[in-house]
Amino acid sequence: MDPASAISLLAGIHSLVEGAFELISLINTIKNGGKQRVRLLSEVNCLWIVLKLLESHFDPEEQEQAMSAEWLGTIQVLEQDGGVFDQISAVFDSLTHRLQPMTGHRKIRQSLQWPLDKPEVGEYVKQLERLKSTLNLAYNSSNAATVRQIQGDTTYIKRSVADIISKTREGTGAWFIQSTQFRRWISSPKATIWCPGIMGAGKTYLASIAVEHLKSISEGRNRAVLVVYCHYDEANNQSVDRFIAALIKQVVQIRPDDNEQLNKLRIESSRAGIFPSLQKLTTILREELAKFDISFIVIDGLDEMIEESERRNLLESLSHGNVNIMFTSRHLDSIGNLLTFSDKACRNGCDIVSSRCMFVCQQCPGYQLCEHCHGKRPSCPEAGHHFKKVLRIMEKIEMQATPADIRSYIEWTIDHEPKLVASIRKKPELREEILMNLMQQSSSMFLLTKLHLDSLATKRTPRAIQLGLQDLLTEIDNIYEQTIKRIQATNESDRKIAMNFLLWVTFSGRPLSVAEIEHASSITVGSNGIDQDAIINTNELISMCAGLVMVDVKNKVRLAHFSAHGYLWGHRDRWFPNGHAQLTRACLTYLSYHGVDSGRHSDTGERESFKREIPRYPLIDYIGAYWGYHAQHASAEESSLELDNQMSQDARKGLHWLRIIFMTCLPSYSSPSEPGGQSSQQAIGKEIIMA
Numbered sequence: 001m002d003p004a005s006a007i008s009l010l011a012g013i014h015s016l017v018e019g020a021f022e023l024i025s026l027i028n029t030i031k032n033g034g035k036q037r038v039r040l041l042s043e044v045n046c047l048w049i050v051l052k053l054l055e056s057h058f059d060p061e062e063q064e065q066a067m068s069a070e071w072l073g074t075i076q077v078l079e080q081d082g083g084v085f086d087q088i089s090a091v092f093d094s095l096t097h098r099l100q101p102m103t104g105h106r107k108i109r110q111s112l113q114w115p116l117d118k119p120e121v122g123e124y125v126k127q128l129e130r131l132k133s134t135l136n137l138a139y140n141s142s143n144a145a146t147v148r149q150i151q152g153d154t155t156y157i158k159r160s161v162a163d164i165i166s167k168t169r170e171g172t173g174a175w176f177i178q179s180t181q182f183r184r185w186i187s188s189p190k191a192t193i194w195c196p197g198i199m200g201a202g203k204t205y206l207a208s209i210a211v212e213h214l215k216s217i218s219e220g221r222n223r224a225v226l227v228v229y230c231h232y233d234e235a236n237n238q239s240v241d242r243f244i245a246a247l248i249k250q251v252v253q254i255r256p257d258d259n260e261q262l263n264k265l266r267i268e269s270s271r272a273g274i275f276p277s278l279q280k281l282t283t284i285l286r287e288e289l290a291k292f293d294i295s296f297i298v299i300d301g302l303d304e305m306i307e308e309s310e311r312r313n314l315l316e317s318l319s320h321g322n323v324n325i326m327f328t329s330r331h332l333d334s335i336g337n338l339l340t341f342s343d344k345a346c347r348n349g350c351d352i353v354s355s356r357c358m359f360v361c362q363q364c365p366g367y368q369l370c371e372h373c374h375g376k377r378p379s380c381p382e383a384g385h386h387f388k389k390v391l392r393i394m395e396k397i398e399m400q401a402t403p404a405d406i407r408s409y410i411e412w413t414i415d416h417e418p419k420l421v422a423s424i425r426k427k428p429e430l431r432e433e434i435l436m437n438l439m440q441q442s443s444s445m446f447l448l449t450k451l452h453l454d455s456l457a458t459k460r461t462p463r464a465i466q467l468g469l470q471d472l473l474t475e476i477d478n479i480y481e482q483t484i485k486r487i488q489a490t491n492e493s494d495r496k497i498a499m500n501f502l503l504w505v506t507f508s509g510r511p512l513s514v515a516e517i518e519h520a521s522s523i524t525v526g527s528n529g530i531d532q533d534a535i536i537n538t539n540e541l542i543s544m545c546a547g548l549v550m551v552d553v554k555n556k557v558r559l560a561h562f563s564a565h566g567y568l569w570g571h572r573d574r575w576f577p578n579g580h581a582q583l584t585r586a587c588l589t590y591l592s593y594h595g596v597d598s599g600r601h602s603d604t605g606e607r608e609s610f611k612r613e614i615p616r617y618p619l620i621d622y623i624g625a626y627w628g629y630h631a632q633h634a635s636a637e638e639s640s641l642e643l644d645n646q647m648s649q650d651a652r653k654g655l656h657w658l659r660i661i662f663m664t665c666l667p668s669y670s671s672p673s674e675p676g677g678q679s680s681q682q683a684i685g686k687e688i689i690m691a
Contacts, residue, residue, distance in 0.1 A: 012079055013055045019092045020048035026099050033114035036121040042632040043128045044095075047088070049628075050135045084134050091127050172408045173209035181395040182210070185324060186217075188394060189294070190356060192315075192325045194339060197399030199563055200447025200476065203328040204229070206399055207300040210326065214296045222293045226250045230301035231558075240313045244281045247297065247318075251288045282317045295323045303329035304562065312338055315391050319356040328399060340390045346370040359387040401446045403439065409449060410438050417457040420465070427462040437469045447561055451479045454547025455486075480567040483546045484575060490544075497521065497536065498544040499575070505549055506568045507579045509626040511556035514538045515618040523586045529593045530617075580633035587627035590619055 027041045054075070078084040098115055116124070176182060185193040197203045207227070214225045226247050289295045297318055305311050315338065318325055329335050340358050346369055355370040363385045374387065414420050414431060424431045434456065442449045452472055459465045473479050487498045504512065504520045512520060522535045538557060542549045548568075550560045559565045572579055 009075060009079055010055070012085055013051065013075075016085060016088055016092075017048065017051045017055050019089065020044060020051055023092055023095055023099075024048060026096065030099065030114065033116075036116065036118055037114055038631055038634065039125060040095075040116070040121050042628045043125045043132075045628045047128050047132045047135070050132050051088075054135060078134070084131055087127075088131050091124065091131070095124060172405050173206050175402055175404070176206050176397065176399075177209065177213050179397060181397045185326065185395050186214075186296075188324070189322055190324065191394040192319070192356075192391060193327075193395040193397065194335075194393050195326060195328045195397050195399045196331045196335075197328065198445070199330060200445040200561070201399050202401045202405065202446035203399045204300050205405075205446060207298055207326075207328050211298050214298070218296075222291075224251060224254055224289060224292045224295040225298075226295065227298045227300070230299070230304040240310055240317060241276075241278045241281055243299075243314055244278065244285055244317060248281065248285050248288065251285070255288075255291070278313075278317070286320055289323060290321055293322070295321075297323060297325050299325070299327035301329065302327045303332050303335060308334045308338075311335065316357070316389075319391060338390055339393050340368065341393060341396075346373055348373045356392060358390055358392055360390055362386050362388055401442065401444050401449070403442075403444075406442045406444075406446065406449055407435065407439060409446060410435055410453065413453045413457075417453070419457055419460060423459070423462045423465055430462050430465060433469065434465070437472060441472045441474055443474055445476075447563065448474070448476060448479070450560075451476070451483075451547060455479075455483070458546055476563055477567050480548070480564060483548060486546060487544070494544055497541070501541045502545060502548065502568065503576050503579055503582060505557060505559055506565065506572070506576065507583055507630070508622070509629050510622070511552075511558045512622060513618070514551060514555050514557060516622055517541070517557045519590075519617070519619040520586070520622075523590055525585045525589045527589065527593075578634070580630045584627065584630040584634045587623045587630060590617070590623055591627075593617070 023044055024041065027037065027044065030037065033040075098120075181193065185191045195203065195206070211225060211227050218225055227250070228243050228246055299314070302311055302314075305314070311334075315325070315327070340360060346355075346358070347367055348369065350370060350373060355372065357371055358368045359371070359374040361367040369387070414424065414434060420434070424434075438449055438452050441452065456465055456468050459468050471482075473482060487502075488495055490498070501517070501521050504517060508520075518535050518538055518541075519530060521541060522530050538551060542551065542557075548560060548564050549557060551557055559568070568575065576582070
C-alpha cells in the first residue's frame with residue numbers, strides 16, 4: 001500500500017475514534033436511562049477502546065515494525081464500501097440521531113425520558129458487539145509481541161516450583177516418585193501418564209515434586225524438563241499458543257545459545273506485523289525438542305483450561321516426537337473421554353507402539369484403530385458410524401495426600417508459623433496435639449489441612465489453639481463459611497477493610513498486582529485522592545483474611561485455591577451484594593482523583609501531565625481495561641439510580657482520562673528488553689471484549 005493510502009486509512013480510523021468519543025459524551029448528557037443507558041454506554045466505550053488500539057498501530061515511530069503490507073491489506077478490507085467502517089459510521093449516525101438533544105418542549109421531555117426502549121438498546125448492543133469482535137480480530141492479527149515474550153526469562157516457573165518445594169520436607173511425595181507406574185513412564189519412550197485427583201489432594205505439590213525429581217535425574221544428560229501451571233483465574237491467557245510459547249521459553253532457557261530459529265521467527269514476525277500461528281509455534285517447539293534425547297513435559301491443572309477443545313489441542317500438539325507427557329487434573333468425564341489406555345489393541349491387530357493417538361468408533365464399544373490403520377480405513381464396517389480421536393495413555397496414577405505427606409506438611413508449618421512456634425515453645429505438648437487432631441481431620445486432603453493450619457495460625461495463645469482444635473470442620477465450604485464469619489466478627493474497621501479486599505480479589509477481571517490491590521483497597525468513594533499514609537500493606541491485608549488470599553510468585557494477588565473462588569462467587573449476593581456496582585463506583589472515583597484529573601489544557605499538556613502521574617496511580621491500567629466490564633455487569637445487578645447519577649457526574653472526567661491513557665501509553669509493541677513482552681495496554685483490547 002502506498003503512503004497516501006495508508007494516511008487515508010488512518011484518517012478513516014481516526015474519524016471513527018472521534019465519532020465514538022463524541023457519542024460517549026452525548027450519552028453522558030442524558031440524565032435518565034438507568035440500566036439500558038449504562039449498557040449502551042459500556043458497549044460504545046468498548047468499541048472506542050478497540051478503535052483506539054487499532055489507531056495506535058499507525059504510530060509513525062512504529063511503522064517499520066507494525067505497518068506491513070499484509071496487515072494493511074487486512075485493514076483496508078474493512079474500509080471498503082459497505083464494509084465494517086461504513087457499518088460503524090451508520091450505527092453511530094443512527095444513535096446520534098436518536099439521542100441528539102431536541103429543541104423546545106421536546107428537549108425538556110427528552111431530558112426526563114430515555115429515548116430508546118429495551119429492545120432497541122438490545123439491537124444496538126448486538127450490532128456494536130459484532131463490529132467490535134471483527135475489529136478485534138483485525139487488531140490481533142498485528143500482535144507480534146508474544147514472539148518477544150517467548151524470549152523472556154522463565155524465572156517465574158522456577159520460582160513456582162521452588163516455592164512449593166520449600167514448603168515440603170525430604171521424603172514428601174516419595175510414594176509417587178517410587179511408584180511402579182511413574183518409574184515405568186520415565187523409562188518408556190513417547191509415554192503419557194494421567195494423574196487425576198480430588199479437589200485439594202495436593203496435585204500441584206506432587207507435580208512440582210515430580211518436576212524436581214525429573215530435573216535431578218536429567219542433570220548432565222541431554223534431556224529437557226518443561227512444566228506449565230494452569231490457573232483458574234487466568235482463563236484469558238490459557239490458549240494453546242500461549243502454552244506452547246511458554247514451553248519454548250523454557251527450551252530457550254535450557255539452550256540459551258542455540259535459539260537461532262527463534263531469533264529468525266522474531267524478525268520475520270516483527271517485519272510482517274503478525275502473531276505467529278499455532279502451527280508455526282508448534283513446529284518450532286517440536287524441532288527444538290528433537291535436539292534432546294528425550295523430553296518430559298508436565299502440565300499441572302489441565303482441567304483449569306476452560307475449553308475442552310483447547311485441552312484436546314494442547315495434548316495433541318505435544319504428542320509428537322520423543323516426548324513423555326504427564327498431566328494432572330480433577331476427575332472430569334470431559335478429560336477421561338479424550339483418553340484411551342495403551343493396552344487396548346488396534347482392531348486390525350497391528351503393532352501400535354508408535355501410535356500416540358487412537359480412533360474410537362462412537363457407536364461400536366471397543367472398536368478402535370491406530371493412526372496408521374485409520375488412515376487406510378477411516379470407518380468401521382457399519383455405515384454411518386463416526387470415529388473420535390483420543391490420546392493413548394500408558395499409565396494412570398490417582399493423586400492423593402498420604403498420611404506421611406500430610407504429617408510432613410503439618411510439621412513444616414508448625415516449625416515456620418510464628419504464632420504456632422511461640423505457643424508450642426510455651427507448651428511443648430501442644431505440637432503432638434496439633435499433629436494428632438489435624439491428621440484425624442485431614443480426609444486425605446492437603447487443602448483441608450492447609451485451611452485448618454491457616455485458622456490455627458491466627459490464634460495467639462496455646463489455649464486459643466486448643467479451643468480451635470475442638471471446632472475443626474471437615475467440609476471445605478463449611479471452612480470457608482467459618483472463615484468469612486470470623487472476618488465478619490472482627491471490629492467494624494477491620495471487617496470493612498477485609499471484605500473490601502476480598503471483593504476486589506473475587507470480582508477483578510484479572511489478578512491484580514500488589515501495588516494495584518493496595519491502591520484499590522484504599523479507594524473511598526467520594527474522596528478526592530489516595531491518602532498515602534492510609535495505604536495498608538498487602539501482607540497485612542492477607543493476614544486479615546485468614547488464609548483465603550495469597551501472593552503468587554509473579555507478585556499477583558489471588559485467592560489461595562479455585563475452591564475459594566467457587567465458594568465466594570457462589571455466595572456473592574450474600575457477602576458482596578452489588579459487587580460490580582461497588583467496583584464501578586470505585587473505578588470512577590479513582591479516575592476523578594486530583595493528579596489523574598489534571599493537565600487538560602492541550603494534548604501536549606495532557607500527555608506530559610499523565611506520563612508524570614502514571615507511577616503514582618498503579619491501578620489506572622486496570623481501570624482503563626475493566627471499568628466498562630464492571631459497569632456492564634453492574635447494570636445487571638441493580639437499577640442503581642445512584643450509580644447512574646455518579647456515571648453522569650464522573651464519567652466525563654473518567655472517559656476523558658481513559659482517552660489520555662490510550663493517547664499516552666499505548667505502544668504497538670513493548671520494548672524488546674522487557675521480559676513481559678506484551679504490554680498491559682495491548683492486552684486491553686482482548687480482555688475488555690470478554691465483558
